[in-house]
Amino acid sequence: LSEVENNRVKSYIYTYSYHEDEQSLCCLEMRSLFGFDSKSTNLESEIEVVPSRSPFIKERIEIMIESGCFNDLLEQIGQLPAIRSTFKVIYVQNEDLANSEKVIFEERRKLERDIGLLLKGQVDLLYPKRLFGFMRVGERWVFGKLLKGESVWFKHQRKPRSYSTALSTRVARAVVNIAVSNPIGKKVIDPCCGIGTVLVEALSMGINIVGSDLNPLVLSGARENIRYFGYSAEVNRKDIRNLTGNYDVAIIDMPYNLCSVLPENVQLEMLQSARKFAGKIVVVTVEPIDSIIEEAGFNIIDRCVAKKSHFIREIIVCA
Numbered sequence: 001l002s003e004v005e006n007n008r009v010k011s012y013i014y015t016y017s018y019h020e021d022e023q024s025l026c027c028l029e030m031r032s033l034f035g036f037d038s039k040s041t042n043l044e045s046e047i048e049v050v051p052s053r054s055p056f057i058k059e060r061i062e063i064m065i066e067s068g069c070f071n072d073l074l075e076q077i078g079q080l081p082a083i084r085s086t087f088k089v090i091y092v093q094n095e096d097l098a099n100s101e102k103v104i105f106e107e108r109r110k111l112e113r114d115i116g117l118l119l120k121g122q123v124d125l126l127y128p129k130r131l132f133g134f135m136r137v138g139e140r141w142v143f144g145k146l147l148k149g150e151s152v153w154f155k156h157q158r159k160p161r162s163y164s165t166a167l168s169t170r171v172a173r174a175v176v177n178i179a180v181s182n183p184i185g186k187k188v189i190d191p192c193c194g195i196g197t198v199l200v201e202a203l204s205m206g207i208n209i210v211g212s213d214l215n216p217l218v219l220s221g222a223r224e225n226i227r228y229f230g231y232s233a234e235v236n237r238k239d240i241r242n243l244t245g246n247y248d249v250a251i252i253d254m255p256y257n258l259c260s261v262l263p264e265n266v267q268l269e270m271l272q273s274a275r276k277f278a279g280k281i282v283v284v285t286v287e288p289i290d291s292i293i294e295e296a297g298f299n300i301i302d303r304c305v306a307k308k309s310h311f312i313r314e315i316i317v318c319a
């Protein structure tokens, strides 16, 4: 198939699934990964992202063939060279279509069979080595290699150690993607790492990250969580106000306590320190902090809210 693929600029369709409370967070993650957001449940881009990176991406089709006419799509599929490994074809439902336009289960299975028979090679419905997907997107039909996302964040929910103010693994994963779109060559720090939720998500994406926290009691928990999932990272006891170094990005989940508020001068000192050791910061906060961010010398570049029923966090990208 590589001959066919070499002749075109690669383009991918990503399908998304999220709760309405997560839309703002998902859109900021899309803007970070792809440069724009899509309010629909799919997004097309020439940028290649592994679906498992995002907690919201369900699957990805790498487009090999497209057409405005389904029969023409079938004809082009019939002309593809033989596939050497076993394969399976999957109809990817476009959740944006009106219910009346959606294709029912039996019809989807029939279309999958039809395409499976057109392709030259061996179908294996149970343990296929490769997946192909086809989907209706707007006025077009697309067909190509299908890659399903794995819910890595879901596995990370089962950490040995937990913490009252920890982020959910889903939010933490999105925040990491918002902070670091392309991990290559990036040096990242989580200077208020708590129990290590952000660290675990970042490490699972191969990101070069270190953690630190003022509270010695959480550090052993963070180290244990990191070890439990088979990763390793430096985790130190440090007050963010005394941190030095040079990092591309800092993810700062601001300390809070439901009964008390951190004094503004302390928040300011924390962010002023971050200004010296990080080029860019992503702040997670449960209380308004814009004026302090600006006083510390940062510009607010983008933002979103992450809701969990009535509990609202803001995620603010600053440089």
Ligand SMILES: C[S@@+](CC[C@H](N)C(=O)[O-])C[C@H]1O[C@@H](n2cnc3c(N)ncnc32)[C@H](O)[C@@H]1O
Pocket (backbone or CB within 6 Å): 163, 165, 166, 167, 191, 192, 193, 194, 195, 196, 197, 198, 212, 213, 214, 215, 218, 238, 239, 240, 241, 253, 254, 255, 256, 270
């Ligand atoms: C909201 S929690 C972070 C939770 C973390 N993201 C997680 O999911 O486990 C904020 C953390 O900041 C730490 N902290 C408070 N003041 C700090 C300071 N001056 N320097 C470094 N860490 C600080 C607290 O000990 C707490 O662990």
